[in-house]
Amino acid sequence: MARRLGLRRRNEAPQAVVGIARVDKRTKDLSRRMQPGDIAVINHTDIDRVAAENLIAQGAVAVVNGGVSISGRYPNGGPIRIVEAGLPLIDDVGPEILELITEGDELRIVGAEVWRGDELVATGTLLGIEAIEAATEAARGNIGVELEKFAENTLEYIQREAKLTFEPILLPTLRTQIAGRHALVVVRGHDYRSDLAALKPYLREYQPVTIAVDGGADALLEIGFKPDIIIGDFDSVSDRALRCGAELIHHVHIDGRAPGRDNLLEWGVPYEEFVIDGTSEDVAMLLAYEAGAKLIVAVGTHATMVEFLDKGRKGMSSTFLTRLRLGPMLVDAKGVSRLYEGRVRRRDLVALVVSALVAMIVISVVAEPIHVFFDGIRVTLKDLWYSVTGS
Secondary structure, eight states: OOOEEOOOBOOOOOOOEEEEEEEOSSHHHHHHHOOTTOEEEEOOSSOOHHHHHHHHHTTOSEEEESSOSOOSSSOOSHHHHHHHTTOOEEEOOOTTHHHHSOTTOEEEEETTEEEETTEEEEEOEEOOHHHHHHHHHHHHHTHHHHHHHHHHHHHHHHHHHHHHHTSOOOOOOOSSOOTTSEEEEEOSOTTHHHHHHHTHHHHHHHOOEEEEETTHHHHHHHTTOOOSEEEEOOSSOOHHHHTSSOEEEEEEOTTSOOTTHHHHHHHTOOOEEEEOOSOHHHHHHHHHHHTTOSEEEEESOOOSHHHHHHHTOSOOHHHHHHHHHHGGGEEEHHHHHHHHTTOOOHHHHHHHHHHHHHHHHHHHHHOHHHHHHHHHHHHHHHHHHHHHHOO
């Protein structure tokens, strides 16, 4: 796609989308700073579905992308969601956009042009639904090549990691009692909002241990539940989540990589370390499993090739091995919500009966025919009393 960067005078003032620029090379970091009415300025090749949904949820009014929003490598679902939500998506303006625009600048989006004051800062391609659908369809035709690469990478790492996966695991010290309870592992992945909303009755009745993977902590807080444990590299956790009282477990890799340690030390919060390989969501499941959870329910975790490619991973070896280890103890939140929604509880029936009785009493108090009936009884009893007593 052609792009053009530069400055020139604006000759007219057509109708535009106006907002304050939020600029970041990492879309998920930018989403945390977004305010309703802001314009997202990113450099994100193949915008993934979760990133798009976060921008929409935070109230972005437009997206300016320095990268190619859908490259054709695989059918990523982010661009179509942005455009269907009514946001202009200005595509492929060039990575220099992150240098040309400063956070806090007021921008105007006019067609495929990005204006700052009287200066045309960048021009890209305004993506529409038809163009995105055509590109997505073409990407589906190319998915075979990507699938082959993905499978090869997965098998290569399985050969290296299979032995480690089934070796004994040394757990960190935990305050939270997990043994014998259900455990809910929350990741901010596909459909996590709708899955959590559907699981509210399950959360209230079973009160599972809630284990949040990084930003999953904020997802729980958004629906009124506090995470018991937060685990990960702490690259997308809000200060509110850090201070909510949850146990903090830093995921450290066997080769010594500890991506969140510096941040945790800077924040001055107490934490434990869990040394194990794999993705943070896999590590969260293994923590629950090894600590004796009765059942593990997963929300927003990655299970398909497209979801892993959205995440930027070339394979799913650790996830495959983790699920092999957990077996039937692990269930997906979608299955739980669909099974759980049809269940009628005894307390629900009691509440229904009590509500019906209350309604009958209210009707008895306010209805005119009932008043007449009771007045008739009262007069009859009064007359009877008079005839017997003479007074």
